[in-house]
Amino acid sequence: MSRIGKKPVELPGGVSATVSGQTVEVKGPKGTRSFTATDDVTLKVEDNAITITPRGTSKRARQQWGMSRTQVANLVTGVTEGFKKEMEINGVGYRAAVQGKVLKLSLGYSHDVDFEIPEGVQVTAPKPTELVVEGIDQQLVGQVAANIREWRKPEPYKGKGIKYKDEFIFRKEGKKK
Incomplete structure (x- = not known):
């Protein structure tokens, strides 16, 4: 189990996120950034947070889980603080x-x-x-x-x-x- 991947990425005030397919787009006060995840993970926006879950228990899915969560967290940090x-x-x-x-x-x-x-x-x-x-x-x-x-x-x-x-x-x- 990915300890990083389990935590949802919180969206602070003034930041909005949309998920279309495997692409998440984050808009904030400093600009807009997007990230396209692999097919091994599922992205969802719910309760003002983005959750990432693996599709299956393969080694690659578990690797992509934590990495995708970190990439999305970096998008949120980038558009808020830079x-x-x-x-x-x-x-x-x-x-x-x-x-x-x-x-x-x-x-x-x-x-x-x-x-x-x-x-x-x-x-x-x-x-x-x-x-x-x-x-x-x-x-x-x-x-x-x-x-x-x-x-x-x-x-x-x-x-x-x-x-x-x-x-x-x-x-x-x-x-x-």
């Missing part, structure tokens, strides 16, 4: 600035990196050494943050690079004389 990734830039001369739909990164290369901000994600730079990636799609927010981090991953000796705010960089000791 998702956010905070990043820090460490290094001499490393900085970021947002100009329209382009994120300009100075990361010690011979040229500035121009990162196109995709649709559905907002990137802000409150300080030249801080970035905030926000949106209603958790997967897209995480992927954009990972793509930005990919330009200059933090290195273990001086800690230079782009890292997540809550990330710990294991530091190494340099060479001894």
Whole structure:
């Protein structure tokens, strides 16, 4: 039995959900998101909550049960609060600035990196050494943050690079004389 799957997803005030076939569409103050579940689970909206139940006792149905419930819960969280990734830039001369739909990164290369901000994600730079990636799609927010981090991953000796705010960089000791 899935412990996660058994719990219904509560719909807070201002959020509405409709189920048509295997697709659930959630509308909230921040936007609209939808998720299409596999045929192994059944989706129902009742009593201001979405319940997910497996169709059968196969291993795949039980796997999809908890995963589908988590995906629907992420839809509800996305349209109410949204998702956010905070990043820090460490290094001499490393900085970021947002100009329209382009994120300009100075990361010690011979040229500035121009990162196109995709649709559905907002990137802000409150300080030249801080970035905030926000949106209603958790997967897209995480992927954009990972793509930005990919330009200059933090290195273990001086800690230079782009890292997540809550990330710990294991530091190494340099060479001894």
